[in-house]
Amino acid sequence: MSVPASVLSTLDSGLDASLDRLFELMRIPSISTDPAYTADCRRAAEWLVKDLTSIGFTASVRDTTGHPMVVAHHAGPSADAPHYLFYGHYDVQPVDPLELWENDPFTPKIKTGTSGRKVISGRGAADDKGQLMTFVEACRAWKAATGALPCALTILFEGEEESGSPSLKPFLAANAAELKADFALVCDTGMLDHETPAICTGLRGLVGEEIVVHAANRDLHSGLYGGAAANPIHILSRVLADLHDADGRVTIPGFYDGVDETPRDVLASWDKLGRTADTFLAEIGLAIPAGEKGRSVLELTWARPTVEVNGISGGYAGKGFKTVIAAQASAKVSFRLVHRQNPEALRAAFRDFVRARIPADCSVSFQEHGGSPAIQLPYDSPLLAKGKAALAAEWPKAPVMVAMGGSIPIVGDFQSMLGMDSLLVGFGLPDDRAHSPNEKYELSSFQKGQRSWARILGALAA
Structure with missing residues (x-):
C-alpha cells in the first residue's frame, strides 16, 4: 500500500x-x-x-x-x-x-x-x-x-x-x-x-569487565623490593598488551566466533559515503588508523568487534614522586560485539586469557559491568x-x-x-x-x- x-x-x-x-x-x-x-x-x-x-x-x-x-x-x-x-x-x-x-x-x-x-x-x-x-x-x-x-x-x-x-x-x-x-x-x-x-x-553489543591484579600484601619500597617482588602494574600491562597482535586483531581464543564478514555490496555502499580514515581521524586530531589492518574506518566502527582499555589505575599517581611498588593494579576493559558473538562466552574467554598470564604467587579478581549481544x-x-x-x-x-x-x-x-x-x-x-x-x-x-x-x-x- x-x-x-x-x-x-x-x-x-x-x-x-x-x-x-x-x-x-x-x-x-x-x-x-x-x-x-x-x-x-x-x-x-x-x-x-x-x-x-x-x-x-x-x-x-x-x-x-x-x-x-x-x-x-x-x-x-x-x-x-x-x-x-x-x-x-x-x-x-x-x-x-x-x-x-x-x-x-x-x-x-x-x-x-x-x-x-x-x-x-x-x-x-x-x-x-x-x-x-x-x-x-x-x-x-x-x-x-x-x-x-x-x-x-x-x-x-x-x-x-x-x-x-x-x-x-x-x-x-x-x-x-x-x-x-x-x-x-x-x-x-x-x-x-x-x-x-x-x-x-x-x-554493536557490549561487555564490560574490571580486572584487579593482586601481588604483595602491601605497597612496597621499590629500593628494597624492586627486581625481586612481582609488580602488578607490569603484569597488568603485559596482559593488556597481549590483547592485540601486530595487525590489530584480538588474540583472545574464540573471540571471533560468530563474527560474519559484511557482504561486499554493503561494504561498497559504505565506501561511497566518503568517510575515510584520514577525514574521520583528522576531526579528533589523529592521523594513523588503529584496529584491524585492511579494513575501512566504517567497517571497523560499524561491523567489527573491538576490545578497548577504558581506564588503568595502580600505584602512586599524586603530585610529586613516590618510589613504590603497588600491591595491586586494575583496568577497565570494554568489548563491542557484532553479529552472533555470545557476551557470556566472551566474558569467560577473556577471564581465562587473563588468568593464564598471572604469576602463581599473584591473583586476579573480576567485576562484571553489564553485557548485551549485538x-x-x-x-x-x-x-x-x-x-x-x-x-x-x-x-x-x-x-x-x-x-x-x-x-x-x-x-x-x-x-x-x-x-x-x-x-x-x-x-x-x-x-x-x-x-x-x-x-x-x-x-x-x-x-x-x-x-x-x-x-x-x-x-x-x-
Missing part, C-alpha cells in the same frame, strides 16, 4: 499545529535522572496519553517502580493486518551547564541554525520528543485523511531511557503478551546528513526493502544502510524478550547536540520525518 496523497497534504497543511503540540511536550521538563522532576515526568506521560487518545488510540499511563510507561493500542483495518510496536522515550537529559544555553532549554523556539536552515531549539528536540512526535503526527494524518490506520499499532513510550531504563525489563516481562507484535519500530537514531536518510541495520537485521529482510523504498520516495538522496558502533539496549530486549526484530529509522543529525546545551532538531527532519513515517506505515501495510 502506498501512502495516499491526502495523508501527505494533511501533514503539510498541519505543520504549524504539529509544532505547537511538540512545543507543548517540550515545555515539560521531564528529566528522569533528577527526583525533583518526578512530577514532570508523569505530566509528560499524561500529556502523551491525552494526545494519543485524541486520535483514536486506547492509551494509558502505566505505573512502574520508577517513572511511568505510556502504552497505546490502535486496531488495524482488518483482523489480519500486520501489527507493529513503536518505541520512543519522553524523558530528557539534565540541562547543565545552564549558562551555555542560548535560550531557556524548556522554552522551545524556531531559530536559524549555523547551517542557515531552520531548526527547533530546546531540550528534547532531537532526543527524543521531536523524533517520537514525527510518528504520532503520521498516525494523526492517516486518521484525519482516511479515517483509519493502515496497520495495527502498539505504542510504548518510556520515561527512563536517559537514566538507564531500570523499569523497562521488568515491564516487558510482565506485559510481554500485550506488547508482542510482528516487528518493532524504533526512532532513536539518525540520518547520514540532512538530505540522506538512513536505516540502521546493526548495533543486533543485526538481515540485509535481505523484506521489511528493510520496504523501509528503503518509502524513504527513497521522500528524501532528495537514496537511503543508506548503516550500522551503529554504540548500543540501544531496548532493541536487544525486544529481540530476546519479545522475539521481535526492529526497524531503526530516525531523523536526527550528528550536530543536533543531543545531551548537550543548545540541543536542536532540524525543521526539515521534523516535517519530512512525519511524511517518512506516513510512507513507511503505508509500505509496511502491504
Whole structure:
C-alpha cells in the first residue's frame, strides 16, 4: 500500500499545529535522572496519553517502580493486518551547564541554525520528543485523511531511557503478551546528513569487565623490593598488551566466533559515503588508523568487534614522586560485539586469557559491568526493502544502510524478550547536540520525518 496523497497534504497543511503540540511536550521538563522532576515526568506521560487518545488510540499511563510507561493500542483495518510496536522515550537529559544555553532549554523556539536552515531549539528536540512526535503526527494524518490506520499499532513510550531504563525489563516481562507484535519500530537514531536518510541495520553489543591484579600484601619500597617482588602494574600491562597482535586483531581464543564478514555490496555502499580514515581521524586530531589492518574506518566502527582499555589505575599517581611498588593494579576493559558473538562466552574467554598470564604467587579478581549481544537485521529482510523504498520516495538522496558502533539496549530486549526484530529509522543529525546545551532538531527532519513515517506505515501495510 502506498501512502495516499491526502495523508501527505494533511501533514503539510498541519505543520504549524504539529509544532505547537511538540512545543507543548517540550515545555515539560521531564528529566528522569533528577527526583525533583518526578512530577514532570508523569505530566509528560499524561500529556502523551491525552494526545494519543485524541486520535483514536486506547492509551494509558502505566505505573512502574520508577517513572511511568505510556502504552497505546490502535486496531488495524482488518483482523489480519500486520501489527507493529513503536518505541520512543519522553524523558530528557539534565540541562547543565545552564549558562551555555542560548535560550531557556524548556522554552522551545524556531531559530536559524549555523547551517542557515531552520531548526527547533530546546531540550528534547532531537532526543527524543521531536523524533517520537514525527510518528504520532503520521498516525494523526492517516486518521484525519482516511479515517483509519493502515496497520495495527502498539505504542510504548518510556520515561527512563536517559537514566538507564531500570523499569523497562521488568515491564516487558510482565506485559510481554500485550506488547508482542510482528516487528518493532524504533526512532532513536539518525540520518547520514540532512538530505540522506538512513536505516540502521546493526548495533554493536557490549561487555564490560574490571580486572584487579593482586601481588604483595602491601605497597612496597621499590629500593628494597624492586627486581625481586612481582609488580602488578607490569603484569597488568603485559596482559593488556597481549590483547592485540601486530595487525590489530584480538588474540583472545574464540573471540571471533560468530563474527560474519559484511557482504561486499554493503561494504561498497559504505565506501561511497566518503568517510575515510584520514577525514574521520583528522576531526579528533589523529592521523594513523588503529584496529584491524585492511579494513575501512566504517567497517571497523560499524561491523567489527573491538576490545578497548577504558581506564588503568595502580600505584602512586599524586603530585610529586613516590618510589613504590603497588600491591595491586586494575583496568577497565570494554568489548563491542557484532553479529552472533555470545557476551557470556566472551566474558569467560577473556577471564581465562587473563588468568593464564598471572604469576602463581599473584591473583586476579573480576567485576562484571553489564553485557548485551549485538543486533543485526538481515540485509535481505523484506521489511528493510520496504523501509528503503518509502524513504527513497521522500528524501532528495537514496537511503543508506548503516550500522551503529554504540548500543540501544531496548532493541536487544525486544529481540530476546519479545522475539521481535526492529526497524531503526530516525531523523536526527550528528550536530543536533543531543545531551548537550543548545540541543536542536532540524525543521526539515521534523516535517519530512512525519511524511517518512506516513510512507513507511503505508509500505509496511502491504
